Amino acid sequence: MSYVVVGGGLAAAKAVEALRDEGYQGPVTLIGAETDRPYERPPLSKGLLLGTDEPDSPFVHSLAWYDEHHVDLRLGATVTAVDRSARVVRLAGGDEIAYERLLLATGSSPRPLPVPGGERALLLRTLADSHRISEAVTPATRLVVVGAGWIGLEVAAAMRSRGAQVTVVGATALPLQKVLGDEMASVFADLHRAHGTELRLGTHVTEVTATEVVLADGTRLPADVVVAGIGVTPNVGLATEAGLTVDNGVLVSSSLASSDPDIFAAGDIANIEHAFLGHRVRVEHWDVAIHTGQAAARAMLGREVAYDRLPYFFTDQYDLGMEYTGSAPLDAEVLVRGDVGAREFIAFWLVDGRVVAGMNVNIWDVADRIGDLIRSRAVIDRKRLTDPAVELGSVLG
Numbered sequence: 001m002s003y004v005v006v007g008g009g010l011a012a013a014k015a016v017e018a019l020r021d022e023g024y025q026g027p028v029t030l031i032g033a034e035t036d037r038p039y040e041r042p043p044l045s046k047g048l049l050l051g052t053d054e055p056d057s058p059f060v061h062s063l064a065w066y067d068e069h070h071v072d073l074r075l076g077a078t079v080t081a082v083d084r085s086a087r088v089v090r091l092a093g094g095d096e097i098a099y100e101r102l103l104l105a106t107g108s109s110p111r112p113l114p115v116p117g118g119e120r121a122l123l124l125r126t127l128a129d130s131h132r133i134s135e136a137v138t139p140a141t142r143l144v145v146v147g148a149g150w151i152g153l154e155v156a157a158a159m160r161s162r163g164a165q166v167t168v169v170g171a172t173a174l175p176l177q178k179v180l181g182d183e184m185a186s187v188f189a190d191l192h193r194a195h196g197t198e199l200r201l202g203t204h205v206t207e208v209t210a211t212e213v214v215l216a217d218g219t220r221l222p223a224d225v226v227v228a229g230i231g232v233t234p235n236v237g238l239a240t241e242a243g244l245t246v247d248n249g250v251l252v253s254s255s256l257a258s259s260d261p262d263i264f265a266a267g268d269i270a271n272i273e274h275a276f277l278g279h280r281v282r283v284e285h286w287d288v289a290i291h292t293g294q295a296a297a298r299a300m301l302g303r304e305v306a307y308d309r310l311p312y313f314f315t316d317q318y319d320l321g322m323e324y325t326g327s328a329p330l331d332a333e334v335l336v337r338g339d340v341g342a343r344e345f346i347a348f349w350l351v352d353g354r355v356v357a358g359m360n361v362n363i364w365d366v367a368d369r370i371g372d373l374i375r376s377r378a379v380i381d382r383k384r385l386t387d388p389a390v391e392l393g394s395v396l397g
């Protein structure tokens with residue numbers, strides 16, 4: 001059996017690692033369009049922008065690791081087509097690589113800012129992007145960040161911490177409003193304002209000039225540097241052209257298999273039949289890239305896989321660190337244990353009295369307990385849930 005993994009990101013790296021960890025000794029090829037070997041992206045908007053992380057820290061494995069594990073690492077190589085009948089992938093330049101089982105882990109691309117002058121806005125996806133932004137910003141910089149989602153807020157926090165004058169422009173009335181709902185989104189709005197970042201919310205950018213960002217109401221914000229973080233698009237072109245079923249990502253079963261049983265998908269592009277949630281999820285987060293990459297590798301080896309890991313993500317902004325476990329609709333009830341004002345609390349989202357998601361803010365080592373509450377599907381005693389004196393692990397009694 002020969003395994004080919006397309007995409008040189010985290011999901012791809014974790015998949016080839018899992019193939020070897022599971023004892024597979026045959027040929028493995030990893031093909032990535034970037035010239036850097038696989039790395040983790042979260043530090044690109046945090047420690048690497050702040051200058052607190054070592055430049056080499058984001059890499060998943062050393063270069064030697066790929067040699068030692070006999071992984072044929074093809075960097076700077078773009079796959080242009082998957083030929084399912086010939087069972088080969090074609091590379092730009094004409095090379096063909098045969099596969100018996102194929103994993104697509106092509107990730108996402110940031111959306112460019114779709115306004116006149118939008119190409120002036122820097123985007124953040126790669127190490128090179130992160131270096132470019134880092135070098136462009138000094139304490140004297142007037143930085144405008146377009147987009148009040150995770151990436152935009154993290155860039156704002158890092159650069160404000162480095163002394164830049166920062167304005168964040170967001171389309172909704174609160175940052176992250178569509179992810180967290182009003183109450184918890186306010187925590188992030190307060191956090192950024194408390195650190196001196198200006199928030200321009202409920203508006204949008206109509207133009208970027210050499211010196212300004214123009215808003216819908218005509219306001220002109222002076223800008224030396226503009227960064228846009230307005231979301232990403234999953235890279236599903238290869239899958240679509242290969243005739244796989246694609247609908248908001250590559251549709252995969254709970255064993256990460258696509259509509260072709262020899263082609264699997266993992267990471268940002270995988271729209272997974274989730275074995276616990278009972279519906280499809282496509283999650284653009286670090287933890288999902290790790291675990292779907294590993295799960296896909298096991299499934300490719302013929303192991304039984306039913307992906308049921310709860311969605312999980314984290315962020316670090318200024319002195320706020322948080323983890324979010326599960327997934328909640330926006331109309332879910334929110335209950336809090338701890339002190340929101342002090343930014344040290346756990347928020348729970350409930351549907352029909354059951355916990356469906358939890359976010360721990362500056363409280364650590366509780367994400368697994370939150371996961372247990374979600375997995376129990378038990379109707380929760382609200383008093384015990386919100387009482388910090390009751391151990392989270394014994395809320396269920």
Ligand SMILES: Cc1cc2nc3c(=O)[nH]c(=O)nc-3n(C[C@H](O)[C@H](O)[C@H](O)COP(=O)(O)OP(=O)(O)OC[C@H]3O[C@@H](n4cnc5c(N)ncnc54)[C@H](O)[C@@H]3O)c2cc1C
Binds near residue numbers: 012
């Ligand atoms: C700046 C930043 C900060 C983030 N912070 C967090 C965070 O704090 N918490 C969190 O949970 N998540 C975070 N994320 C999200 C997380 O990094 C992604 O979900 C994760 O990287 C997805 O991994 P992936 O392997 O699916 O795709 P990617 O990491 O996007 O890797 C895909 C790779 O495939 C390559 N590729 C694409 N097409 C081809 C082709 N045709 N041929 C060859 N190669 C190809 C691409 O060049 C890319 O290198 C962050 C993302 C960014 C950009």
